[in-house]
Amino acid sequence: MTDKFEPLIIGFTCNWCSYRAADLAGTSRVKYPPNVRLMRLMCSGRMDPTFVLKALGGGADGVLITGCHPGECHYLEQNIKLLRRYKLLQRMLIQFGIEPQRVKLVWASAAEGVHLAREFTKMVEEVRALGPLNWNVPPESGRIEEGIKEGTYEQS
């Protein structure tokens, strides 16, 4: 591959804040890299750590979790519960040998489209610097062929 490495980042967004912030970024024509692919959950509290691991295992190079600012959760305090899980997950990632920077938590309110777009861009650059993950890729994923082709799969 002659051009630079394009990481794939999965973003889990909260229906009430960051999903709308991303929407706002879109409607106000704020650009962010296409590497981030978003998924909507009703609340960041729905975030099961399994989803993060499945995403990383399925070929994602990074995962971005976004939720409402502490104290502004639509469901009172569920983002705080996510925060607890996130902290534990970070520890677990280290044990798995994955750079904890690959999973990031960002607070963004529905009005912070620009802020969120900036965070997306930052995250993409950070993961790009870390390089591809290619972690535990199951054979049916498309990423594996690409990995072998580029010779990166064997290294990791």
Add this chain to the structure above:
Amino acid sequence: MEIANSGFPVYLVEREPSIGGHMAKFDKTFPTLDCAACILTPKMVSVGIHPKITMLTCSEVEQVEGYVGNFTVTIRKKARYVKEDVCTGCGICEEKCPISVVDDVFDVGLGYRKAIYRPFAQAVPKYPVLDKENCTYFKQGKCKACQIFCPTSPNAIDFEQQDEIFQIEVGNIILATGYDLFDARRISQYGYGRLANVFTSLEFERLCNASGPTDGEIVLRDGVTEPKSVGIIHCVGSRDRHYNNYCSVICCMQSLKFAHLVKERIGAEVYNFYIDMRTAFKEYDEFYQRVLEEGVHFVRGRVAEVTDAAQQVGEEDKLIIQVEDTLMGGKQRRIPVDMVILATGLEPRHDSKEVANKFGISCSFNGWLTEKHPKLDPVATMTEGIFIAGCAQGPKDIPSSVSQGAAAAARVIGRIYQKELALEPIRAHVIEERCSGCRICNNVCPFNAIIFHENRLVTEINPALCQGCGTCVATCPSEAITGTQFNNQQVLAQLEGLLIVV
């Protein structure tokens, strides 16, 4: 009133001895300069005598259980030491009571009241309340002047009265808990509490109120001298990142009203120090134009300091307002005045977070109660059956508070008429066969939707209370909880789709 007029019973729970709130303390209301008492007190009386309204004053909600249509509310009715069913409200006890104390609630520390008192003449209900802390009988075991002089039979004064705790069953709840005033002492450079003639906006309201402590005379703290010049400082505690970032909405208009009242009553020179004039809404800007024409001075700039340290001739015995006039190219000005009024901002009630917790709703970082949707649903909350109105939701003026109250009432009436309840389809439910009864999920729900059946050792989710956040779904270690639209399979299928290399 709206709900009661539709024929449904209403319980009105009020913390203070009388209903009326802050508006009862005001003299005039902007922009029409209606007398606040003239428009408010007839309404208060109508509420007081309404057959469908049960008024519970001196009362607070202790606990809320249940869900929409089935709330059980525990109320503590504090002892008034006056029997409401006997008292005629004649006021003799108040006259005979030998103890006078500073009234720091209704008269914000400017006036006096007795140890047995009604907060103000038109209080509803009309029964007085005995202040246990200052009562001679409670302090020294004798006096009982109020009981001796009470003309009713049987005697209305009851020193043995205890707090009553009881439960009521309601279907919907409206929270209209109002606001607290920003404590101007926090901005020490404005000198409130240190310099005698610096007043807060509420103090000034009481000063110019004809039934207030000075009978409506605008005078300095000594009680006799009329000020010859008055400075009004806007945005005290609002629009300031050190205190509150938000705009308190009412202070610009309130300051204009003060400026007008000072001009009209005593003809003093008035200086307004503002950041921006915010006179949106009907007839507000017209009022601003009118005050401009009356010859009130407007200085755009944030006041740096209020001081009594005179530096120049003409500043002796005055309060000097140091300000940067941004319309004169940032020139530093020192303006000597006799009286300073601080247009103190609005803050959420000091206990709004506990109140929000009690009712299972959320409040913003500042403490204002959070509505379901900031534009499309400003009166409902995330908890079904609980509505908010007035300044509890955010700073607002009287017309907006009234509108929001009526809107909340309409929503409640609509709910009652519907008889059935339409809920959002996103809900979680427990697959009983899989539930191991570990109870891990029991503590994660902020809406108390998760119930544990001790007899069967399984958990169940009440669909009327569940809001569909999905936290319990993610928490369950045995995948026994599943959420409609966002179950694990659906989420993982989506994820798979996102991971396809393009």
